[in-house]
Amino acid sequence: MKRKNIQNTNGINISDSIVMSVKQKHPSMRKFYAAAITIIGMLSVIMSFLGMFHFRYNKSTVIAAFFCFAAFHILIALKGGKALGAYLLSVLGFLFFAYRKSKKIVLGFKFVYNIIYKEAFDSKLNYYKALKKTLEVTSVTTLFVFYIWLLAIVLCYFTICRPNPVLPLMVTFPILEIGLYNGIKMPVFWGIMCISYWLAILAMSTIDVGEYSGGQSGFVRKNNLFFPKRHMKLKVTERCGMFVIASVMIVAVLANCYLNITHYKRSDSINEKRRDITDAVENFSFHNLGESIANLTNAFGFNLDYENHKLGTSDHVRYKNVTDLTVTIEKPISGALYLKNEIRALYHDNEWFELPSSKYKDKMFDDFKEYGISPQNFPAIFGQYIKRKDDKNTIWIKNSPRKKRRVYSPYGVEDFGKIKYENDTLIFPETEKKSETSYKFVPTNPDNIEVLLGEGMDVFFSKGKNGEFTLNAANNAISSPNRTVFSASGITDTKWKDNVIKYCKDNDLFDYEDYFNIDYELPADTSYLYEHGNIIMAELLESSYKKFVYENYLDVPQNKDMEEVREAYSDLVDVEHDNTPEEIFEILNNIRVKMAATSTYTLEPGVTPASRDFVKTFLLETHKGYCTHYASSGVILARMAGIPARYATGYILVENDIKGGKVNNDNSITIDVKDNRSHAWAEVYIDGVGWIPYEFTAGYSQQDVPPEPTKPTESTTTQSGSTTTTTNTSLSSTTKNTALTSSYTTTTATDTDVTATTVVKGGKGGKGIHIPGFLKDIFAIVLFIAAIVMLIRIRRSFILNMREKHFKNGDTRTRIRYMYSYAEKLLAELNLRSEYGNYKQFAADVEKWHGDIYFEKGGFEKVTDIALGAAFNNETPSEDDIKKCEKILTDLADSIYQKADKYQKFRLMYFKVLVKGE
Incomplete structure (x- = not known):
């Protein structure tokens, strides 16, 4: 130690050097320990990675490379001194030969990544296409040899010569993270060995493990001796590194033996909490920070309501079977009831976005406010007119504390003067009670709309041989196949008569005298219309709004991914149609049937890589997903077919939920809406009706939802021990009603509730260890901090x-x-x-x-x-x-x-x- 003398003014010389000498009783094992730790590190990383995937390579060449490179660099590192100059030659040699073999290394990487991609996402498609199979073994072997060379250079030097965990982590952890990120199980033994190596090198590199406490300077007195107060830097030796490795392995073995001998089992409540925390920790990612923090806080009992529209960031969904909403409806309804709280219109970068606010500066939206009719009211207004019976209902929605900041509303809501509107998407009560809302509404779902547009129209129209509609009753309106002509003076509702006249004058809609057109073939019994002028007003506004819809809700990203999707579904989307309800429902049903036949409904679809398109990956590669996958894909395909559509989220109540609700004294029904009824669906626009929900998700119907993941549609089969029912629906023979009543599920009598199952990331057989996904972020932070420190x-x-x-x-x-x-x-x-x-x-x-x-x-x-x-x-x-x-x-x-x-x-x-x- 360098001696430093300080001359004080009082003439006393003080030395801060302490020299200690201990007689060595045993031969030093430091070099042996260092070499052993290095071999453990190299071998554990290589075996962990190879144990996660199945590659085709020359094993004998790779084994020979491992022993040669490991022996050479360990000997140089142990020799030290001038021998370390050979390290420079090794590095230069690595760079030179890597450059010479760069094409083969790149090709090997492509083959390796294809294997990783197919195993991680259970796909039969290659990420990199048009690769020659004959070159796979040699190129992959070359890649592995060069990686082992790099591993030997870094691990030997930074384990034996200069113990430091930063670079060893940089060349080892990313390799293992490739598998961990994609949910591939790591071999247990080698995974533990790898972790023990990281801990050992971290211990070996530790300094500043102790210091004298007290002020900034001076001395500490011990008896009659004075010691200078300063940091004591004690080097943790290789022996401590070996002790760390041995300790980790012993603890792992003893813990496993204890659990097997005692048959220890945790209680259900502890298991549930543990699963919640494990899921939250495993899926924690800085790429999706908001949702990750919300999931983590919820797992520990601190509810943080957060909704993310980034698609494919979670590899699974697991429900807790908790009540999110309590819904009371005045009387039973047929079909499904959708309660929406988010509407999104623009899709790009695997995320749904709202339309920009600039889109809503059109004068048309001022007209909606002025006349008190909004697009959200269209289904209720038109539905009451055509069906002509009292189908109105009332709903009360009470949020649980977990959802207290959310507002949910059904479709077909009537404006009774206490509602405010958010553009053309959502509605809110003006005077909202704490976490409770109520609405009057007309049940609106595809089933009701088809009846409305089918049977309702037939009451008033008959179709002649020439294809034109003939009036069944003459009245004040003149109808044609494309429009209906009204006389403003015939409207008996004074309030709406003045509004209609003002709107027609402002928009120059009068053809002659006081006659104006509505661009729909309305029933001939117009006496009801003239008595209820709000319907005529709604028809005029809807004719104007329809243009906005077709300008803004048909956008599809213009890229190669969408071109491939369009090509795969060209037989369904590249069809000409006149936007009649019958044609629209036929196209939508064809899309739904094909998605159900080629995909599997599952709550464990895996993560969509950030570099891949969410819709394309689901439709053409993995064919596995849940409601967000089906709804997003359905919206895109509908738009490709020229049908305006958008993405909606909220909750769904099907007929079985309503039938199972509590019947109150006034015959109203109260339903506890569980978290497993949270849902995503498509909204489609029907001319003359407005926005209605449409279900693309396989297994979902108006009556029920799938309790378990479903399989692609197959012919009717039976299995021992269960009852299996499927319907094989032809893509070409679809009708209006099959879109709503066909079943695409495979339901067994032994199905269990998804909330009682433990979600485990998929792997490729065999036992394995899954290191929590948050470790990758911890190491990323460590590396980032290390880089910042180094730069400073x-x-x-x-x-x-x-x-x-x-x-x-x-x-x-x-x-x-x-x-x-x-x-x-x-x-x-x-x-x-x-x-x-x-x-x-x-x-x-x-x-x-x-x-x-x-x-x-x-x-x-x-x-x-x-x-x-x-x-x-x-x-x-x-x-x-x-x-x-x-x-x-x-x-x-x-x-x-x-x-x-x-x-x-x-x-x-x-x-x-x-x-x-x-």
């Missing part, structure tokens, strides 16, 4: 070296200029700055306040005089002057540092870089 230290070293160079080299006039500039920066830390170039006055002030405290009296005035003489009088300072100035500045810097607190010292050393420190 490099910057500090560079600035100090440049300052030293400026003080020592060059002519003395230039050197004193740098010194004075440095002095100004130091004095700025004492809140002293020169103003208006009055250097002499500034020097006097510095001497007044800090002379003989931070430096010797008159020192800064001397520095100022020398600097001014050099700058303005062409004087050349002598070397003695430079040395004196440097001494004054050193004293000033040291004094500022010593009088600073810990935070200020850190700032002065690493951010300001004004002092060298201790």
Whole structure:
């Protein structure tokens, strides 16, 4: 240890060096331990990675490469000294041959990634296409050999010569994370060995493991001996590294034996909480930070309501069977009841977005406000007109504490004067009770709409041989296949008559006298229309809104992924149609049937890679997903077919839910809506009706939802021990009703509730260990911090070296200029700055306040005089002057540092870089 003597003013010499000598009784095992730790690290990483996937490569070549590279670099590292020069040759050789074989290495990477991609996503498609199978073995073997070479260079040097965990982690963890991120199980033994290696090298690199407590300087007295107070840096040796590895393995073995011997089982409540925490931790990702934090806080019992529209970020969904909403309806309804709380229209980068606010600045939306009719009211208004019976209902929705910040509403809501509208998407009550809302509505779902448009129209129209509609009853309106003509003077509802006349005048809709057109073939019995002018007003507004719909809800991303989807579904989407309800439902049903026949409904579809398109991956590659996959894909395919559609989320109540509800004394029905009824679906626009929900998800119907993942549609089959029912629906023979009543599920009598199952990431057989996904983020943070620290230290070293160079080299006039500039920066830390170039006055002030405290009296005035003489009088300072100035500045810097607190010292050393420190 270098000895440092300090001469105090009292004449006492103090030495801070402590020399200890211990007789060595046993031969040193450090080199053996270091070599063993290195081999454990290399072998565990390689075997962990190869154990997760099944590659085709030359095993004998890879094994030979491992032993050769490991032996060579371990011997060099153990030898040390001048032998380390061979390391440089190895690095240069690696770079040279890697460049020479770069094409084969890249090709090997493509083959390897294809295997990883297919196994991780259970896909039969290759990520990289058009690769020659004959080149796979040689190229993959080449890639593995070069990786082993790199592994040997890094691990041997940073385990044996300079123990440091940063670079070993950088070359080992990403390789394993490829499998862990995609849910592939790691071999248990090698996974534990790999973790123990990381912990061992972390221990070996540890310093500053202890220090004397107390102030900043001085001595600690022990009996009659005095010891200087300073940090004691104790090196953790290779023996400790081996101890860490042995400890990890022993703990793992003992824990496994104890659990097997005692048959320990956790209680159901502990298991449930453990699953919640495990799921939240495994899926924690900074890429999806908001949802990750919400899931983690919810797992620990702190509810944080958060909804994310980034698709494919979670590899599974697991329900807790908790009540999210309590819904009471005035009377039973047929079909499904959808309660929406989010509407999204734009799809890109695997996420749904709202339309930009600029889209809603159209005058049409001012008309909606002025006349008190919004697009959200269309289904209720038109439904009441055509069906002509009292189908109105009332719903009360009470949110649980988990959902207290959300507002949910059904379709077909009537405006009774206490509702506010969010553009053309959602509705909210103006006076909302705490977490409780109520609405009057007309049940609106595809089943009701088809009856409405089918049977309802037939009551008033008959179709002639020439294809034109003939009126069944004559009245004040004249109808044609494309429009109905009304007379404004015939409207008996005074309020709406004035509104209709004003709207027609403002928009120049009168053809002659007071007649105007509506672009739909309305029933001939118009007496009801003239008595209820709000329907005519709604028809006029809907005719205007329809243009907005077709301009904004048909967008599909223009990229290669969407082109491939369109090509695969061209037989269904590239069809001409006249936007009649019958044609629309036929196209939608064909899309639904094909998706159900080619995909599997599952709550464990896996994560969609960030580089892959969510819709394409589901439709053409994995064929596995749940409601968000089906709804998103259905919206895109509907748009490709020219049908306006958008993405909706909320909750669904099917007939079985309503039938199972509690019947109250007033015959109303109360239903506890569980979290497993949270849902995503498509909204489609039907001309003359408005936005209605449409179900694309396989297994969902108006009556029930799938309790278990379903399989692609097959012919009717029976299995022992269960009852299986499926319906094989032809894509070409579809009708209106089959879109709503066909079953695409495979339901067994032994199905269990999904909320009682434990979700485990899929792997490729065999036992394995799954390291929580949050580890990748922890190591990413560690690496990021290490990189920042390294940059800060490099910057500090560079600035100090440049300052030293400026003080020592060059002519003395230039050197004193740098010194004075440095002095100004130091004095700025004492809140002293020169103003208006009055250097002499500034020097006097510095001497007044800090002379003989931070430096010797008159020192800064001397520095100022020398600097001014050099700058303005062409004087050349002598070397003695430079040395004196440097001494004054050193004293000033040291004094500022010593009088600073810990935070200020850190700032002065690493951010300001004004002092060298201790």
